[in-house]
Amino acid sequence: MPAGEFELIERYFTRRGAHREDVLAGVGDDAALVAAPAHATLVLASDTIVEGGHFPAGFDARFVGHRALAVNLSDLAAMGAEPAWALLAITLPAPDEHWLSGFAAGLDALARRHGVALVGGDTTRGPLTVTMTAAGTVPPGGALMREGARPGDDVWVSGTPGDAAAGLAILQGRLPAQGRARDALLARFQLPQPRVALGLALRGIATACIDISDGLAGDLGKLCAASGVGADVESRELPLSAGLCSVAAPGARVGYALAGGDDYELLFSAGPGERARISALDAGVVLRRIGTIAEVLGVRIDGEPPGRDAGHGFDHFGGTAPVRR
Ligand code: ADP
Ligand code: MG
Secondary structure (H helix, E strand, C coil), rough: CCCCCCHHHHHCCCCCCCCHHHHHHHEEEEEEEEEECCCEEEEEECCCEEEECCCCCCHHHHHHHHHHHHHHHHHHHHCCEEEEEEEEEEEECCCHHHHHHHHHHHHHHHHCCCCCEEEEEEEEEEECEEEEEEEEEECCCCCCCCCCCCCCCEEEEECCCCCHHHHHHHHHHCCCHHHHHHHHHHHHHHCCCCCCHHHHHCCCCCCEEEEEECCCHHHHHHHHHHHCCCEECCHHHHCHHHHHHHHHHHHHHHHHHHHHCCCCEEEECCCCCHHHHHCCCCCCCCCCEEEEECCCCCCEECCCCCCCHHCCCCCCCCCCCCCCC
8 A cells, every 4th residue: 555554554553452472573574473382283364354245335444353353263263272463464445544443443452352462464455355364372282173073972052143144134124123132133243252262161172163154054064074974953952042033033043043154153062971061161152052963974954954045154156145245
């Protein structure tokens, strides 16, 4: 970005997020230097969000800043990683300082909450696109993976999936809602909370884990495919929020929970012997057992393959994208 690039970087992207002693050089040099712990495995994730695709045009800049980091922290959480550092590559149509200060505030607040330092990035001009790369650590061999689920394991989910998709539908005027339910569902789309503490707590407990970005049924399908297993889910066990139940008809609720994206909850498998330990976890979010891992491949909801939309989740190139956006 020509005029003012350095001023913008200095003003909005320098000393952002947590202060960390292990950052030897942050924003300002050609690349960042971090003192990675000697005996840890580094965990790296990168995600891009595009205006009009991953968030609606005109979305509050604070929510965009929050989301850019949240989606990456969610990927680290799904691996059981402790987040530490982040890089930001941002493409802006114009150097709008009001927008930038909102964006930086949203990003900064979430980064501080999770002890993440913004250590570098790149700033360019073009259609609004934000790519973040987050890095964290796990003890060697301690990462949660999509593979590892075994027949007989329980399937668990955190939080109340479906809320974020309902929030987006409300925002886009596709789902009428008022009052407290409306506010709660909107907030779940606007400020998704990455389940970092849960990911850490599940080390040594979960046999496999994935974060729900594209819809529960589709993401469970990915976990099963990676593990070489199938899964049976009981729809009556799905944890539906009071908000979702008050705005969506009974049939539609389950559809939101199974096919709705953007929840950033964790979906994981664990042996039945871990039920007491999992129920006793205090990771800031409710956990619910929704089904069982099976030998027979595929995902079944109440014994049936998921509906077309629920099964596919959101696929940018698949041509089967649900009506979400
Ligand atoms: P170079 O031309 O050497 O790549 P830049 O001028 O792009 O350097 O960046 C200068 C410094 O500012 C670097 O440390 C870079 O990591 C940092 N930086 C640039 N843009 C951002 C951003 N959006 N967020 C965080 N750091 C940034
Ligand atoms: Mg550069």
